[in-house]
Amino acid sequence: MKIALLQARGAAEKSACSGRFQASQGLLRGIFRTRGILMHELSLAESMLNAALRTDGVTADNLTGVNIRCGAMSGVSVQTLEFCVRLVCEQLDAGEVSVKIEEIPVGLRCKCGHNYEAVDVFSECPECGGSEHGVICGKDVLLESVEVKDG
DSSP states (O other): OEEOOOOBOTTOOOOOOOHHHHHHHHHHHHHHHHHTOOOHHHHHHHHHHHHHHTSTTOOTTTEEEEEEEEETTSOOOHHHHHHHHHHHHHHTTOOSOEEEEEEEOEEEEETTSOEEEESSTTOOOTTTOOOOEEEEESSOEEEEEEEEOOO
């Protein structure tokens, strides 16, 4: 069963965690500090899984999948985020959890009104050749859905 759209923007908002989750946070932070690589991907993973576990019907025991959308301009390493989500799931004793991360390209809107996908914000508009544009997508990290065991 898939459970609907949750969202984590930027550094993701923190909220009260269960005692079990707080204990795993301390352990994980210790692991990453020891290696000198404390990353914001770990905070995102913790926040997204915390949000998932606050959703009705979702527990560490019945969680089977996490589906994330990651914007190309979010500043998040997809591989590192996947690693961190798996690590947090392991610390929560969530068992085997499928982690799917869809990379979202940069979406720009040119001054001429044309919307287009680009590899970066320096791309010229394919319609008019202009370089005055705004970013319309590709900056967010979204916890799109979680999957749980039926029953």
